[in-house]
Amino acid sequence: MPSPRVSRFFDQVDQAEFAFCRMINSSLRFRPVTMLFQVVSRLGDGWLWYALILSLPLMYPDEGLAIALLMTGAGLTCTLTYKCLKRTLVRERPFISFPVIHCGTPPLDRYSFPSGHTLHAVCFTTVLALTLPALALVVLPFTLAVAASRVVLGLHYPSDVLAGALVGGVMGVVWVALGAGPLLAWFGTVAAG
Helix, strand or coil: CCCHHHHHHHHHHHHHHHHHHHHHHHHHHCHHHHHHHHHHHHHHHHHHHHHHHHHHHHHCCCCHHHHHHHHHHHHHHHHHHHHHHHHHHCCECHHHHCCCCCCCCCCCCCECCCCHHHHHHHHHHHHHHHHCHHHHHHHHHHHHHHHHHHHHCCCCCHHHHHHHHHHHHHHHHHHHHHHHHHHHHHHHHHHHC
16 A cells, blocks of 8 residues: 555645546547557567567577577566556556546556656667667657557556656666676677587
8 A cells, every 4th residue: 555645745746637638539430540559568468479489599690589588587577576666656547537538448457657668768778779789779659659558548648658668767877887797798708509
C-alpha cells in the first residue's frame, strides 16, 4: 500500500496528464491504429526481444552469446525492478481511473508505474547501442513504438513511460558497464582457445 503522500502525488499527476492521455487514446477510433499498436504491444510483451536474444549468437558468432547473456541478465533485473516498483507505488492505470479512456488491449498486471514494456525496450536498446550500435538503430523504431503504444492503448500515463525509459536506460548502461567487459573477454578467450 503506498503512503498517502505518494497517493496524493499520483492523483495530482493523473489529473494533469488526463487530457493528453484522452487525446492520444482517441486515435483508437481508427481500426488500423488500434491493430498496429496491439501488435506492437504484444511483441513488446517480450516476444520480439526473446527472438532477438536467441538469434544474437547466430548473427554475431564472436560476441553474440555474451551480449545475449548480458541482455538476459538485464531483462531479469528489469522485471524484478518494475514489479517491485508497481507493488510499492500502486498507481492505477488510466483506463481504470478515467473510464472515458478506452483500454485497447488487456494489461499484463493492474498497476501502471512505471511502464514495464518501455523499461525493457529501452534497456535492451541501450545494451545494443553500447555493444552493437548498428543493430540498435534497427530496433530503435520498435522501441519508440512500444513506448507510444502504452499511452495510445490507455494502459499508461506519459510519466509512466518516461519513468520506464529512464530506469531502463540506466539499467542498460549499468549492465554494460559491469558485465560487457568480463563477458566479452571470457567468450573471446573461450573462442580463441
